[in-house]
């Protein structure tokens with residue numbers, strides 16, 4: 001039996017316009033960081049417990065107070081309507097049905113009210129413009145449509161260069177699929193360029209402006225995590241933007257432990273980058289994250305609409321449940337206890353050798 005999740009990207013490569021497929025897949029510059037992300041999770045090792053009753057495993061947790069069925073949720077991404085006409089609404093419906101949470105990009109191509117009307121638990125992600133006042137109508141729309149937190153993306157003072165061997169999605173996509181929750185006409189104003197001077201004061205400003213908890217996304221260093229917390233952040237999100245910003249940045253699997261030990265006692269810590277399986281989620285929890293966020297995986301699934309995104313959530317959840325049973329842990333909070341030594345720093349051999357632990361293996365038969 002082949003793993004359904006493994007076939008999603010190949011299907012997208014066949015069916016999506018090539019500019020959209022490349023846009024999702026690509027990393028910045030040489031793509032070193034994008035390429036390393038998945039393998040880095042594959043190097044984490046566990047030391048499973050036996051002689052433990054794992055009849056019932058409890059995968060649920062809370063993210064800033066919102067209950068989720070599994071400790072993973074959907075990261076923000078641009079151009080969802082270029083993948084499927086229902087875009088963010090399909091993502092929202094599936095994510096709601098999966099008992100998960102979705103972060104909506106400030107670049108979204110669907111009005112926040114339509115996303116909120118699905119009943120999904122959602123947070124707003126924001127790229128702040130140089131002139132912060134241009135973001136105020138966006139923030140107000142998000143608050144009135146029910147956003148429960150604001151995620152400030154901090155790793156994008158400028159957009160990392162990517163190389164394309166054809167027209168880009170930016171050239172080809174329908175402008176109606178981009179940034180439609182801002183006021184009309186702001187895109188052409190000079191002050192709308194991304195802020196290159198983000199600082200802790202922006203965390204304070206977002207909190208005061210929206211009355212919502214602020215999550216700081218794009219942190220790789222413990223000192224930046226501490227500065228975020230000191231400025232009033234409610235959570236820190238370890239991310240290198242899926243390898244789309246500074247190429248050769250550390251894989252998040254390697255950055256996470258130091259950030260978690262610096263701030264996880266006081267705030268929630270999340271991670272993203274290369275999470276493709278329930279075992280990757282287990283590894284993220286083992287290294288100190290409260291939840292892992294999914295970037296490309298739900299985008300590949302979105303090609304098949306809400307039904308396909310729901311299956312992605314369910315398959316991933318089932319993988320995590322099996323992994324917890326096999327690890328001998330019945331609650332997500334106990335997952336760090338099955339981390340083996342310093343798994344992430346032993347790079348010898350990389351991920352499982354070709355054919356070993358093959359995806360063709362039949363689950364449930366040993």
Ligand SMILES: Cc1cc2nc3c(=O)[nH]c(=O)nc-3n(C[C@H](O)[C@H](O)[C@H](O)COP(=O)(O)O)c2cc1C
Pocket residue numbers: 023024025037075076077078105106107125153217239240241242243244272273274275293294295296297299
């Ligand atoms: C196609 C695409 C679009 C993205 N758009 C945004 C965005 O609008 N805002 C943002 O903060 N991050 C954005 N990201 C980064 C994701 O939120 C996330 O950090 C990253 O994709 C995680 O890595 P993964 O794709 O390997 O799971 C985007 C990523 C991709 C792949």
